[in-house]
Every structure is written in structure tokens, then in C-alpha cells.
């Protein structure tokens with residue numbers, strides 16, 4: 335990862351760190367030599383260096399200290415540069431996996447957990463791993479040097495030194511793992527807290543939140559969740575602190591044990607007072623270096639655990655893969671698309687969303703799907719566009735299983751308006767051009783698509799026309815009405831010269847005039863392409879060549895509007911019920927309300943009258 339993000343900084347950073355370690359060790363070495371020479375000279379050893387030589391040692395030590403400091407500063411700078419590069423590189427890798435991941439990932443909580451954990455791992459982890467390894471090497475070497483010094487005093491002090499380091503290491507590693515396991519377990523809790531935070535702070539639900547006075551309720555839920563997270567985390571840290579105190583106490587005892595040994599030896603005349611002083615100095619240094627070593631090992635262990643999470647996310651591969659030898663997609667198709675006995679169940683779902691579906695969409699044909707909420711209409715579109723593969727049966731394009739085509743080439747056959755179409759916080763032009771991003775930014779197709787969708791007139795009236803930002807998130811932006819947004823989404827679908835146009839409830843927010851205009855000359859509007867329309871308003875789909883009525887994932891009946899009306903089945907019943915309320919004098923409710931007033935006025939009339947004070 336480091337290499338991919340920035341080979342130059344990887345090389346420079348590594349060289350500087352090695353130099354930093356080298357000069358750090360050289361500094362210790364020359365310092366020791368200086369002390370040796372000085373104590374020798376003070377003890378009156380003949381033949382040792384004079385004042386000039388001594389100054390040479392001081393100069394060497396000072397030079398090393400200076401070089402060490404410079405290298406440390408430069409290495410820090412290199413790490414920073416590398417860290418910034420790597421952060422961007424990892425973000426781009428995460429985005430790459432995220433945009434390539436199957437839709438199924440997004441519709442599963444497991445995906446959100448993996449993403450959250452990858453984000454928790456942080457995009458600085460790999461840089462930390464490298465610097466931790468190098469720091470560990472540095473401290474390890476220095477500790478070995480100190481151990482050598484201790485050996486010169488008394489070898490038995492060495493096991494004592496280990497007594498200081500090993501238990502502390504054990505405690506750290508154990509609690510690093512515990513904290514990590516806890517962090518993994520509480521991912522969903524953190525996500526829930528994040529969701530509540532978003533609910534309270536985003537504009538998206540601001541209206542309902544205020545009208546239903548949900549603020550206090552949500553704040554309470556959030557505070558409870560955060561409180562639980564805080565208490566659990568603190569309990570682990572608290573336990574670790576107690577154990578670390580116990581281990582630290584044992585280490586202090588070991589220190590005093592060693593001190594007693596040395597004092598006793600000095601009294602016995604087996605060691606000098608100089609040894610005692612050296613021991614005190616070295617022990618203090620050993621302790622701080624030991625602590626650093628323990629911290630670095632536990633950090634490295636933590637890095638290892640979290641890098642696992644990051645790599646798990648980067649390992650995500652879409653299940654909907656291209657075949658090894660994709661066939662060329664026929665453009666334009668000749669026979670069209672066929673669902674052959676298609677059954678589908680969502681991952682982790684208990685029941686089939688679609689069962690034994692057989693239907694055909696021929697080029698130039700308008701096909702409609704109608705049916706109750708949850709009957710499987712949107713699911714059918716997801717399968718048609720190969721966002722999911724069928725659990726059983728197959729979908730063919732010109733007689734060939736769609737799994738034999740390249741996914742991107744196959745998906746280019748469709749322009750789709752989903753029920754939950756996107757609102758991009760960018761200009762009106764971009765919002766429409768996103769329907770075919772391969773077209774140049776100033777393409778006139780944007781205006782033509784807006785005309786077809788009935789969006790051109792209101793876009794022309796915006797402050798900056800097509801260059802107006804459709805959002806209030808930024809200065810100069812402009813918010814549209816929901817119906818206007820739907821027209822923008824329609825324009826986006828008209829943007830691409832696809833072979834099939836798919837509209838899932840395309841007029842749910844349009845006024846009757848706009849809806850009528852869209853369907854009035856629909857075939858010309860879609861340029862005689864194949865079309866699949868979903869609508870709850872049956873008046874919109876009566877012009878379709880074939881209407882399929884779905885019920886609980888199955889096709890109940892199929893045919894043209896006239897055929898289905900003649901059959902007097904489910905479609906006939908639905909149509910009759912919708913038409914009933916449009917016929918004058920058919921509303922039982924208004925009849926009831928009319929009789930409510932003695933003065934002969936109807937409730938509807940009264941409601942329209944201006945309010946008169948008595």
C-alpha cells in the first residue's frame with residue numbers, strides 16, 4: 335500500500351528512519367566511550383587521550399546528536415508526506431471497492447459494518463505500521479545495548495529487567511485484544527448512534543422532527559447509546575489500569591530487590607559505588623525504554639488487528655462478475671428480453687420476492703407492471719438491470735442468458751428512473767447529464783432531454799438556468815419541488831440513447847397535466863424504444879401493449895388493457911375501483927357529508943367559503 339501510494343516517499347522515509355536509528359545508536363556508543371575515557375582519565379589511567387582527544391569525543395557525540403535530531407525531524411516530515419498520500423490512496427481504494435460492490439452489499443447490514451470497521455482502522459494505519467516497526471527495531475537495539483551494559487555490572491540483573499518488561503507486555507497485549515473485540519462487537523451500536531446523530535442534524539428529516547417533537551426522544555436514545563458505549567469502554571480501561579498497577583508494583587519490587595543486591599555487594603566489596611550509580615541510571619532508562627517497547631508491540635498488534643478489517647473491506651469482490659469471455663451485446667436487440675421461469679429471493683430473506691416469472695419485453699414494445707405494494711415490481715427491475723441474479727430460472731437477451739454478457743455493456747441498454755431516484759447536489763445540467771456521463775459537458779442533449787421530460791420550462795426560469803445548483807447546501811443554490819425533481823430524474827433517463835427505458839412510478843409526484851403530457855404520446859417521447867413502466871395509476875398504463883398484474887411475487891394475469899378488462903379479473907377490479915371515484919356522484923362519502931347540513935350547503939362548498947365571523 336505504501337509503495338503504491340508513493341514510492342518516492344517510501345524510499346526517502348525509510349532511509350531517513352534507518353539513519354535516525356543509526357545516529358541514535360552512534361550517539362549512545364560515543365556517549366559511553368566519552369564516559370569510559372573520562373572515568374579512566376579521572377582515575378589516573380596513563381596513556382589515555384588528552385584534552386584534545388576528549389574534545390574530539392565531545393565533538394563526535396555532539397555531531398551524532400545533531401545528525402540524530404535532523405534525521406528525526408526529516409523522517410517525521412517524510413512520514414507526514416507519506417501519510418497524506420496514503421490517506422488519499424486508501425480513500426480512493428475504499429471508494430473503488432464501494433462503487434464496484436454489488437447492490438446486495440448495500441442492502442445488508444454486514445456491508446455497513448465492514449465499511450465502518452475499515453473506516454475505524456483509519457487511513458493512516460499502514461504508515462503507523464512502518465514507523466512502529468522501525469521504532470520497535472530502534473528501541474529493541476537500544477535495549478540490547480543497555481542489556482549489554484547491565485551484564486557488565488551483574489548478569490543476574492538481566493532476568494530482573496525481563497521481569498519489568500514481560501508482564502507489562504502481557505497485560506498490554508491482552509487488553510489490546512479485549513478492546514479490539516469490544517470495538518468489533520459495538521460496531522452496530524456506533525452506527526446506530528451515528529444514525530441518530532444524522533437524524534437530529536440533517537435537513538432530510540427536519541420537518542417531521544419538528545412537527546412530531548421527536549427531538550427530545552431522539553436525544554434521549556442517543557444519550558443512552560453513548561452512555562452505554564462510554565461505560566463499557568471505561569470498564570475495560572479501568573480493569574487494565576488495575577492490572578497494570580499490580581504489574582508496575584511487582585516491577586518496582588524487583589527494582590528494589592536488585593538495588594538491595596547491589597548495595598549488599600557494595601558493602602561486601604564485590605562491586606563499586608560507581609556500579610550502583612550506573613545501575614540506577616540504566617535502570618531508569620531501561621524502564622522507560624521497556625515501556626516504549628511494550629507500547630510499540632501492543633500498537634503493532636493493534637495495527638495488525640485493524641489492518642485485517644481494512645483488508646477485509648478491500649477484499650470485497652462483486653459476486654456479479656463478468657464471464658471470462660463476454661459476448662458482444664446486440665445493439666439494437668432483435669427479439670428483446672425474456673424472463674424464463676425466474677424466481678428470486680433476497681440474501682438472508684425467508685421468502686421469495688419473485689416466483690416463476692415469465693414475461694417478455696420486445697424492442698419497441700411498452701410493457702407495464704401493476705400490483706399491490708410489496709408485490710415485487712421494483713425487484714423485477716433490479717433483476718432486469720442485473721443488479722441481482724435470479725435464484726432460479728434465467729433472463730435472456732435475444733435468446734442468450736444475460737450472465738454471458740459483460741455487465742457494464744448490458745446495463746448500458748437501460749435508462750432507469752427508480753422510485754427513490756437521486757437528487758444530486760449539483761447544477762441542473764449535471765443532474766441531467768449524469769444520465770449519460772460520456773457526453774461532453776455542453777452537449778445539447780441535456781436541453782432535449784429536459785424538453786422531453788417537461789423540465790425545460792422551469793429550468794429556464796431558474797436564476798442561472800441550467801447552471802443553477804439544485805441544492806441549498808451551498809451559496810447560490812436553489813431547491814426544487816418534489817415534482818420538479820421527478821422531472822429532472824425523467825430527463826436524466828431520456829438523456830441516454832438506450833435500448834430500453836424503465837420507469838418505476840415515474841409520475842407519482844407529477845401534477846395531472848404533466849402526467850397526461852408524459853403518457854399522451856409516450857411512444858414518440860421514448861423514440862419507439864422498448865419500455866417497462868410501473869404505476870399504481872392504471873390510467874397511465876392503459877396504453878401499454880402488455881400489462882402484467884403482480885401479486886405476492888407471482889404474475890396473476892397478463893394482457894392488453896382491453897383483454898384484461900374483458901376478463902374481469904384482478905385488473906378489472908383494480909381499474910373499476912380507481913375509476914369509481916373519478917365519476918361524478920359516485921362518492922358515498924360526499925353523499926354522506928352533503929346530508930350533514932340543514933341549510934342545504936355541502937361540506938365541500940362550506941370548506942371553500944371564506945370564514946365569516948358571526
Ligand SMILES: Nc1ncnc2c1ncn2[C@@H]1O[C@H](COP(=O)(O)OP(=O)(O)OP(=O)(O)O)[C@@H](O)[C@H]1O
Pocket residue numbers: 441680681683687705706707708709710711712713714753
Ligand atoms: N433489499 C431487500 N432485502 C430483502 N427484502 C426486500 C428487499 N427489497 C425488497 N424486499 C422485499 O421484497 C418484496 C418486494 O418488494 P418490491 O420493492 O419489489 O415491491 P414493489 O412491488 O415494488 O412495492 P411498491 O409498490 O411498494 O414499490 C417485499 O416483500 C419487500 O419486503
